[in-house]
Amino acid sequence: MDFDFSDDQQQLRDAVARWVDKGYTFERRQSIARQGGFSREVWNELAELGLTALTVPEQYGGLGQGAVDVMVVMEELGRGLVMEPLTQAFVASAVLSQFGDEALKQAWLPQIATGEKLVVLASQEHKARYRLDVCAGTATKTTNGYTVNATKNIVPVGDQADAFIVPAQLDGKIALFLVESGAEGLSTRGYATQDEGRAADLICKAAPATLITANGLTALTLAQDVANAALCAEGVGVMEQTLKLTAEYMNQRKQFGVVISSFQALRHRVADMKMQLELARSMSYYGTLKLGAPAEERHTAIARAKVQLGQAMRYVGQQSVQLHGGIGVTDEYAGSHYFKRLTQMEMTGGDTLHHLGIVSANMQDSAGVFA
Template sequence: MDFNFSEDQQQLRDAVRRWVDKGYGFERRRAIVAGGGFDRSVWNELAELGLTALTVPEAHGGLGLGAVDAMVVLEELGRGIVLEPLAQAFVATRVLADCAPEALQGQWLPRIASGEALVMLAQQERKARYRLDVCEAKATQAGEKYTLTATKSIVPAGDKADAFIVPAQMDGQIALFLVEAGASGLTTQGYLTQDGSRAAEVMLKDAPAALIAQDGLAALELAVDTGIASACAYGVGAMEQTLHLTADYLNQRKQFGVAIASFQALRHRAADMKMQLELARSMSYYASLKMGEQREERRRALSRAKVQLGQSLRFVGQQSVQLHGGIGVTDEYAGSHYFKTLTQLEMTWGDTLHHLGEVSARMQDTAGVFA
């Protein structure tokens, strides 16, 4: 079995890396944070690179590529801690392509592919914590029309989005809907998150909606698993750059007339950071490869991956700050922004304790050892 990336995947990685290095420097990122945490011109640049079309089926104007290709792209975006939520395009694409009626696919997938439409998953509610089966949003059906009443929190770039994928209770079960941003009864309130990205509260009051899937929980799980795989890949890229910044600092900073990289205790801590990065990378690959599996195996695998990623994200971020000293938490230094990104990622799509519970609940008699 060949575990190497294909030539096309290597070229894709190189193209995205060049864009990050040349077009998304730290100063540009800081300017975007100061301007609200989202820049539509950057989103358009991602679309011009073909990234918004990456996983959209060819029949709808996309490239028709898979989870591993998305992972390659997100690793490179993570290196530059790019604020614009490309992962949400992958989430929306997967849900619409796998679960939505043909008419809805034809309406939205070409617009996602071109970068014209930002479609965001709006699933988080205050009382739900990270549980997907806890949903107070209500959907009402009148003939073939649906309306939604809900409040959803921490929706990425929610006040900039063109549509939302929203779970809501209908007939005693969770269904999944699409709500356009201009719908009557929909309001948003945007804000910055701790890592500088943009999010919003999305409030719906009898807002018209289109049905994506009657079995909304299964579709929502697919969406969240796509998000977890994306966060894992993005986190690997962010950790890799954090380690690079830390190693550079250790080689430049001097005490007692020598670079502190020569101190054995600090070298051991840097080696531990590298080990955690590689553990996370392996589990990120595992997560992406398992995206094509059946529901139970996929859910189990993605929780396993998020446990390791959560541990690695927190360790690498905290060790980086410790090895830098005071400069590691100053706003002017890039390392502090990587630390905030890693910390926030650990809690995105379910924190480590939540997914440890998920792994435990899905553990079989063999615990995977002899399976």
């Protein structure tokens, strides 16, 4: 089996890597963080690179690329700690392409492709504890369509988005709705996140909404799987750069007159970090390649990937801080920001224990050494 990337995918990686190196420096990132954690200017630059259009079908102005292309892009964005939520463009295009009617596709997919509209998933609720089938939000059918009453938490750049994909209970089942940011009865409370990005609480009080699909749980599961596959790829990029920064520091820092990279015990730690990175990379590939599988198989595969990524991100981040010493948590040093990002990513889209529960619940009777 050939696991090499195609020439087009390698060119895509190189293009994104060049932009990260030249257009998204650590200094620029810090400036954006001080200004609130999101830059529409950077979002437009991602759109100019064609990244917001990557998975939008060609008939709606997109590039029609697949999951592996997304993985390639997200690894490079992770390496640069890019805060703008490009993953949300992939989530929105997947949900609208597979579940929206033609009118909804025509209205939104071309604008998502150009970056003109930022559509984000607003699914988390405090009491849900990562479970997708727990939803307190409700929807009501009206003469003109639907209205939604819901409160959603930790919505990516929620106070900057142009529209939201919102799950709500309709006739006893979870349905998925599109709610525009300017809708009457909609409000947001924005705040900075621990990794210096941006999120918001979304409050809908009889907000007008457009029905995407009445089969909301199926669509929501797809959305979360797409988001977690992208997050796993991003995590690989973050860990790769974290390891690079750690190795560079160890080759410069001296103790007892020699660089600390010469100490065998510390070299073993770096080797373990590298092992965790490669385990994570292989599981990220696995999860990405399973995005086209049947729903149950896909969801379990993504959960497996997230378990491995969660363990690896925690290990690599913490070991990096230990090997750096005090500077590893200094705000002026880039390494501390990689550590914060890894820590938050482990809890995003379901933490390690949540996904371990999914893997365990979906184990077959034949699993184990005694099968």
